[in-house]
Amino acid sequence: MDRVAMPEQLRAAGVTARELDTFWLVADRLQNRAIADRLSVSERTVESHISSLLRKLGGTNRISLVAMADDLRDQLERRDASLPMPLSSFVGRTDQLDDLAELVTAHRLVTLTGPAGAGKTRLALQLARTTDALPPATLVDLAALPPGGPVERAFTDALGIDIEGRPARTILRDALSEGRHWLVVDNCEHVADAVAALLSALLSSTRQLTVLATSHGPLRVAGEVVYEVPPLGLPPESATDQDAEAVRLFADRAAAAAPGFAVTQENARDVAAVCRRLDGLPLAIELAAARIRTFSPAELLARLDDRFAFLTDGARGTETRHRTLEEALRWSYDLLDDDERLVLERCSVFPGSFDYDTVAGVVSYAPSTSADFDRAFPRLLDRSLVVSRRRGQTTEYRLLDSVRHFAHRQLVEREGGEAVRDQHARYVFARAVGLGDAVRGSDQPMALAWFDRRWGDLVAAMSWAFESEQYELAWTFVAGVGTAWDVVGVHGVLFDWLDQLLERPWPAGELGQAAAVTAAIALCQQSSARSIEIAELADLATSRASTLLARGWAGGRGPKAGEAEARRQLREAADLFGAAGDPWHRAFALTGLAAVETNADAALACCTESAELFRQCGDLVKRANVLYHMAMRAIEWNVRLDEVGGWIAEASELAERAGTRHEILHVAIVAATFDQACGEYDLAEARFRELLSEFRRLDDRRCVSRCLRGLGLAATRSGDLDTARRHLVEAVRLAAETGPRQRVVDALELLANVETTAGRPDRAELMLKVGAADDPVAELDLLFSAQGRVS
Structure with a gap:
């Protein structure tokens, strides 16, 4: 909400941004329900803010807060007479206002930079209204000047000085030499050279002049401090943080365009996505929010690929170049060579x-x-x-x-x-x-x-x-x-x-x-x-x-x-790569060999050698992957279980060091499998369920099959045989697609166990026969159709 009435005494009292929002709405005589709707919070939260305001400001009741607000508005209106009155509320930017309040009191020239639509002008004017350490600001708006236009005349007009035939720069210097002055010089980008020359002359010949300028880039005047105005704060990717600045601005402007609109659980994700797609640019967000009269947030999001045709018709009374997103960017583009x-x-x-x-x-x-x-x-x-x-x-x-x-x-x-x-x-x-x-x-x-x-x-x-x-x-x-x-x-x-x-x-x-x-x-x-x-x-x-x-x-x-x-x-390939001095591909061939070895000792020996070779190559990911396979084979064969925990721990540490999401997920599968083998059934089931969606997204069908196998085991143990059958049938099909063959056999054995438990030994027998066949893949469709479409 608006920070216009945030004088130093409120800030000194410790009033927070959200409490300030509530303060001004109470001053507008809104009831708690209406305030809650406007701020997209609960009535209980509003009550908490009002109690905090009364405590911090020494008020006795709601009426006392209204009286305080009226007094403060009177003070501000007298101070801000030279500044244009805002037509809408000011949202967020608390950190930027605090930073700039310090900068303008410590430096004589501060320039706000940022892309078109970033809100530089609004931030500068807000600062001018809320900073008590400087004299009242005078706005020098250069937007209407054409490139090469009379910059000095714009300054004298803003200050109300009659040049009377004398050189404008001399008159400005004389006028600004007496007492303290604060100029907000807005929209400098198209006349930057002339503004820079004038400000350099004025600042070097006066002692108590402070200038806050806005421009697309630095003015390059000696002593200038450049402050880049960032976009509004955004919720993290895939998050729906309703307190993010960009989301608050959207909610405020949308509610003004369509009274009754609020960010809810149902639309919060789409609102957040709209704000992210628009990079938190205030102008773009305001233009999008105005469209809420016609479109839902989801429909807005779908139309942003054609944003220049869509984000038009800004509020009347705004500068022409801010009426559409395209016009704002065109203004910057046209200034380039x-x-x-x-x-x-x-x-x-x-x-x-x-x-x-x-x-x-x-x-x-x-x-x-x-x-x-x-x-x-x-x-x-x-x-x-x-x-x-x-x-x-x-x-x-x-x-x-x-x-x-x-x-x-x-x-x-x-x-x-x-x-x-x-x-x-x-x-x-x-x-x-x-x-x-x-x-x-x-x-x-x-x-x-x-x-x-x-x-x-x-x-x-x-x-x-x-x-x-x-x-x-x-x-x-x-x-x-x-x-x-x-x-x-x-x-x-x-x-x-x-x-x-x-x-x-x-x-x-x-x-x-x-x-x-x-x-x-x-x-x-x-x-x-x-x-x-x-x-x-x-x-x-x-x-x-x-x-x-x-x-x-x-x-x-x-x-x-x-x-x-x-x-x-694979043995010959490993030998050839070794003879050629290619240890990485020798290790890679050995991992493939380990996957098809039917003897546990032979498979683990291949893994041990390949893990060492990958270590020598400096390959964190593949060493982690081999340790993952060693742990998985040891669990499946019920051998060397005392070493599995160590392999998992090292694989996890290597995957984290490498920063590869896919390998971190691989390690999580074997950890869940080991949990299940150790009797940690609930923990394992929760892990498998979470991992299943991740591997479906990656389209890693081998790992999807492993997750389904784990979930099938969990459902069998809990007695949910229909769910177990569904998971295991899909696991069998995917294992048949991706191999190796032993994965198909293992999954069929688990499925046979489900059928035995369900009192269907004939089905179980058929599945075991298919698993023993030379090519179980060729038999699967026939098997499943013969079982009355068990899938």
Whole structure:
């Protein structure tokens, strides 16, 4: 709510922002129910705020609060006579107001910078109304001046000085030399050079002048303190924090547009998402909230892709450039020169943040040169069209989403956007492929952090490759990352890419070989049949080791008849990689071999060696993954259980150090499985249920099957046989798709136990027979249909 009547005595009394909101609404004679609706809180919370206000301000009852508010408003109206009266409430910005109150009392020139629509003017005027340490402020509004217009005359008019034929600067200096003065100089960006020259002269020739300026960028006057106005506070991703500043502004403006509107449990997530999509920009949020008369928050959210056609018709009485979001951004864009516009437009190719070297490498092509970029990019930063933040020792940049949409529209009009999208795709693909060794251990945390931060770029680049039918370019990226996908994490979207690529002609030569190996190993997580089919495309003559790796990895997840051959292929692949001095791929082959070994000691020996090799390579993720598999096999075979806890603990610590979400989830599965084996049934069931949704989102079907197996066991134990059957049937089907074969057999045995418990031994017998078959996958559909559609 409005902080207009927040003089120093209220702040000194310890009145909080929410109590202040309540104070002014009480002063407006609203009852508790109406106040609660306006603030989106409970009546009990309102009562608590009123009690706190009475205690802090020494009031005796509600009437005394009304009287205090009336007195304070009288004082403020007398002080603020020279400032325009606000037509709507002021929301949030408590921290910024406190910061600026200190700055303007300590420094003679403070400049508020920020993008169009960030609320610089409103913040400056609010500060002028709430700061008691300076004399009453005089507003010098330069918005109506054309570029090159008479800046000095605007100052004299604001101060009410008659120049009488004398030089305006001399008159201003003389007038401001007597007594203390505070000027709020608003909208300097289009006349910045003239304003800077005038303020430099005035500040150097007067002693008691304080200036608060607003501009898109610094004025570059000696002694200037630059304060970047941030967007309004946002709720965290996926959160629905109704007290976030942006959400409070939306709620306030929406309630004004459609009385009775409130943020509720039902619409809070959509309101928060709207505010995030609009980057917390006050202008954009106000324009969106005004549309609540016509659309629900969910409908607003769905229309933000076309925000410039949608966010129009700002309040009458506002400046023209603030009537629509597009006009506000156009004001900033028109102040750029053509080189700056071109760089801004090309920066719109980035869907998220980017670093300096990346953006320079992508956007510096004809007619723009690297020298043009080096000159233009800092100007875009100065004008707040590009924002920056520090991540450790790295500076990252991005365009606010509304700026990006606007700049992209200009790019399409200028040059179509195809060239910069192609540049972007080739740059990020080359960077991703070049990080292969680092992903496998030479600098894994750095490489994984890069993939995490740049995933949006890679998705956008693949969209361009498919849209432009550059399938070889797409394969260059997917196959170039290769076996490192097992470390990066096989995102669900990778399977979508493979689905599209596998419908196209197969690439020739070394690229085709790498594509076959990559696709065969990745598809093991989704379909053993497809994996085996693709592995056959790998050429032994081109690379015997990698071909055996792909065929062994895929074949080990197929019918029983192929397991012996898969073990032979993976042993030979491991030996070939070892002889070639490639310990990482030797270790990778050994993990595949361990998965198809039928002897516990042999499987765990393979795991032990591969874990050590991954340690030597510096690969935290794969060592964690091997320890996870060791623990899982030990639990399944009921061997070395005294070591399982240690393996899980080390795997968890390594996954956390690597910062890979997928491997953290893998460790959580084995921890839940161990809990279940140790009798911690309720804890295990809760973990499996939470993990199931995570792995469904990632489309990791192997791990979905493991979660369903755990939930099936839990339901069997609790006697809910229908639920147990449903979970285990799906677990069997997914295990049949992804392998290895033993997972299918294990799940069928659990399902047979359910049928036995349900008094259906004939069904149980059929399931055990299928599990013992050479190719249980081929029998599954027949089995389930014969059981009266148990699924």
